[in-house]
Amino acid sequence: MSTLFISDLHLDPSRPQITELFESYLAGDEVRRADALYILGDLVEAWLGDDDDAELPQRIAAATRAVRDAGVPVFFMAGNRDFLLGAAFAERAGLTLLDDGTVHDIHHRPTLLMHGDVLCTDDVAYQAVRRQVRQPEWQKQILSMPLEARRAFAAKAREDSKAHTGNTMESIMDVNGDAVTEAMRKAGVTRLIHGHTHRPAVHAFELDGKAAERIVLGDWYEQGSVLRVDDDGAELRGLAI
Numbered sequence: 001m002s003t004l005f006i007s008d009l010h011l012d013p014s015r016p017q018i019t020e021l022f023e024s025y026l027a028g029d030e031v032r033r034a035d036a037l038y039i040l041g042d043l044v045e046a047w048l049g050d051d052d053d054a055e056l057p058q059r060i061a062a063a064t065r066a067v068r069d070a071g072v073p074v075f076f077m078a079g080n081r082d083f084l085l086g087a088a089f090a091e092r093a094g095l096t097l098l099d100d101g102t103v104h105d106i107h108h109r110p111t112l113l114m115h116g117d118v119l120c121t122d123d124v125a126y127q128a129v130r131r132q133v134r135q136p137e138w139q140k141q142i143l144s145m146p147l148e149a150r151r152a153f154a155a156k157a158r159e160d161s162k163a164h165t166g167n168t169m170e171s172i173m174d175v176n177g178d179a180v181t182e183a184m185r186k187a188g189v190t191r192l193i194h195g196h197t198h199r200p201a202v203h204a205f206e207l208d209g210k211a212a213e214r215i216v217l218g219d220w221y222e223q224g225s226v227l228r229v230d231d232d233g234a235e236l237r238g239l240a241i
Contacts, residue, residue, distance in 0.1 A: 001033070001034065001035045001230065002030075002034055002035065002228045002229060002230040003034060003035045003036050003037075003038070003106050003107065003228075003229045003230070004030070004031060004034045004036070004037045004038065004226055004227070004228055004229075005037075005038045005040060005193055005217055005226070005227040005229070006037070006038070006039055006040070006217065006220075006224075006225065006226050006227070007039065007040035007041050007042060007043075007079065007115065007116075007194075007195030007196070007217040007219075008041070008042045008079070008195045008196065008198060008217065008218070008219035008220060008225075009022055009039075009042065009043050009044070009219075009220040010042055010044065010045045010081065010219065010220060010221065011043060011044045011045065011056060011060065011220075012044065012045035012046075012056070013054075013055075013056055015221075017241050018220050018221075018224075018241070019056065019059060021220070021223075021224050021239060021241055022060075022063065022220070022224070023059065023063045025224060025226070025239060026063045026064065026066070026067050027063070027066065030228075031067055031072065032067065032070050032072060034072050035072075035073075036072060036073045036074070036075060037067060037072055037073070037074045037075070038075045038076075038077070038098075038113065038193075039064075039074070039075065039076045039077070039095075040077045040079070040113060040114070040115055040116075040193070040194065040195045040217060041077050041078055041079020041080070041081070041082065041100075041115035041116075041117075041195055041196065042079035042080065042081045042082060042115070042195065042196070042219075043060065043076070043079070043081075043082050043085075044056065044057075044060070044081060044082050045081060045158065046081055046082075046154040046155075046157070046158060047081065047082035047083070047084045047085045048084070048147065048150045048151060048154055049084055049086075049142075049143050049147070049150060050084075050085065050086050050087075050088040050089040051088075051147065052147065053147070057089065060093065061089065061092045061093035061094075064093045064094055064095055065092070065093050065094040067094070068093075068094030068095075069094065073096060074093075074094055074095050074096065075095070075096050075097075075098050075104075076090065076093075076095040076096065076097055076098065077097075077098040077099070077100055077102070077113060077114075077115055078097075078100065078115065079115040079117065079195065079196065080115070080117045080130065080196070083133065083134060083139075084139060084142070084143065098113065100114055100115055100118065101113075101114055101118075101183070101187070103187050103188075103189060106191075106193075106229055107229055107230055107231050108231070109190075109191055110187075110188070110189045110191070111189060111191045111192070111193055112183065112184060112187045112189045112191065112192045112193070113192075113193055113194070114183070114192065114193075114194040115194060115195055115196050116175060116194035116195050116196030116197055116216070117130060117196045118130070118179075119175035119176060119179045119180055119183065119194065119196075120172075120173055120174065120175055120176065120179075120196070120197070121176040121178075121179045122171070122172045122173075122174075122176050123168065123172050123173050125164065125168075126164065126173075173197070174197055174199065175194075175197060180192065180214060181207060184207060184212065185207070185208070190207055190210050190211065190212040190213070191212065191213050191214075191215070192212075192213075192214045192215070193214075193215045193217065193227065194214070194215075194216060194217065195216065195217040195219075197216060198218065198219040198221075199216050200216055200217060200218030200219075200225055200236050201215075201216050201236075202214075202215050202216075202234060202236060203215075203216070213234075215227060215234055215236070217236075218236065218238070222241075223238045223239055223240055223241055224238060224239025224240075224241070225237075225238055225239065226239060
């Protein structure tokens with residue numbers, strides 16, 4: 001048995017092949033035989049609210065609900081693109097919502113689970129925006145807008161994000177090493193799994209005299225990416241379209 005992790009799918013109607021890959025993967029034997037499936041944020045390019053009546057949220061809910069109905073728990077942690085996803089959609093989709101920074105025992109090893117953006121502390125401008133959009137008052141104001149207005153707002157936010165990414169050094173947008181060790185020390189773990197940076201890798205290092213590892217999940221822009229963890233260890237691999 002294995003536990004599976006995915007993140008940064010950025011599902012969007014403009015990339016139907018990735019949505020189809022997501023659906024086919026969740027319908028496959030690997031997922032249906034897993035101990036659990038974890039989605040660590042940025043499942044979609046933009047989440048407009050649980051009342052979104054577009055086709056994509058319905059397809060996502062059908063795919064994840066089918067996994068849950070097959071007896072495999074599906075855990076979801078919000079990222080910077082889908083932080084407005086709430087309890088109503090989670091219920092429809094069979095998702096168990098997780099707070100960022102949750103520790104779960106993954107095959108007998110306490111593991112810190114994060115989306116990863118909070119670790120990018122060198123990107124001061126991004127962190128300021130993140131603090132704003134995570135405020136309940138701000139979210140309530142956005143969700144009170146008509147759906148079409150939210151669609152326009154999300155489109156503008158994506159353009160702003162692209163501009164920020166294009167004008168910011170890559171090193172600044174990566175995780176900060178001190179932030180990583182601080183988070184792991186606080187959680188009392190020697191393994192961290194996160195996404196967000198789109199730099200899939202397994203980083204081995206020493207933390208307070210103990211062997212530790214930070215596993216970064218891959219994105220789903222050009223192909224799929226999955227982390228498989230079992231009693232023998234962890235394996236990152238791609239999924240061909």
